[in-house]
Amino acid sequence: SQKIEQNSEALNIQEGKTATLTCNYTNYSPAYLQWYRQDPGRGPVFLLLIRENEKEKRKERLKVTFDTTLKQSLFHITASQPADSATYLCALVNNAGNMLTFGGGTRLMVKP
Amino acid sequence: NAGVTQTPKFRVLKTGQSMTLLCAQDMNHEYMYWYRQDPGMGLRLIHYSVGEGTTAKGEVPDGYNVSRLKKQNFLLGLESAAPSQTSVYFCASSNRLNEQFFGPGTRLTVL
Numbered sequence: 001s002q003k004i005e006q007n008s009e010a011l012n013i014q015e016g017k018t019a020t021l022t023c024n025y026t027n028y029s030p031a032y033l034q035w036y037r038q039d040p041g042r043g044p045v046f047l048l049l050i051r052e053n054e055k056e057k058r059k060e061r062l063k064v065t066f067d068t069t070l071k072q073s074l075f076h077i078t079a080s081q082p083a084d085s086a087t088y089l090c091a092l093v094n095n096a097g098n099m100l101t102f103g104g105g106t107r108l109m110v111k112p
Numbered sequence: 113n114a115g116v117t118q119t120p121k122f123r124v125l126k127t128g129q130s131m132t133l134l135c136a137q138d139m140n141h142e143y144m145y146w147y148r149q150d151p152g153m154g155l156r157l158i159h160y161s162v163g164e165g166t167t168a169k170g171e172v173p174d175g176y177n178v179s180r181l182k183k184q185n186f187l188l189g190l191e192s193a194a195p196s197q198t199s200v201y202f203c204a205s206s207n208r209l210n211e212q213f214f215g216p217g218t219r220l221t222v223l
Binding site for chain 1: 116145147152153154155156157160162168170171202204210211212213214215216217
């Protein structure tokens with residue numbers, strides 16, 4: 001069956017360090033992958049989309065990689081700040097191409 | 113632009129009661145979605161619509177019905193609420209399967 005796995009344990013890092021979150025998937029052949037941020041009590045907010053033919057994508061302090069051989073995406077936040085503390089979700093298009101499936105998310109805590 | 117709005121924000125129902133959740137978007141998006149989010153389960157798709165007058169089942173459609181009579185509105189109905197439907201419900205919209213814009217959510221408790 002299709003499965004998306006994100007580390008369910010919270011990631012705690014010190015301010016200024018680089019945070020790296022992982023999204024692994026099985027039995028998907030996604031044309032692209034998306035990352036979202038979700039703050040407590042709010043809906044997810046879109047951050048980045050990376051296509052299967054793109055190895056890496058950047059937006060300000062964010063960087064996403066997409067390895068279709070390893071079936072993995074890495075999400076990096078450089079020079080992390082306490083304001084980056086949130087839950088980060090990855091999402092993939094299913095093989096039928098008709099819906100987006102979300103991972104369970106990883107909670108990031110950046111300590112000052 | 114208001115983006116995606118959801119009504120109501122909170123609701124408490126008794127088992128067996130019915131209710132309708134309303135989602136509205138002002139971005140002229142073709143696609144609209146209803147998700148539920150439960151602790152440890154992530155976001156799960158209930159139903160979706162790829163255009164006015166069309167709806168389709170998602171991952172967890174049982175116990176819910178939807179309607180998309182107008183392009184900007186997507187309604188989610190619970191005909192006979194059950195405690196298992198206690199959750200936070202999110203509506204989203206998008207153009208095709210590109211970035212999705214989410215509403216603020218509806219917290220539903222079924223007693």
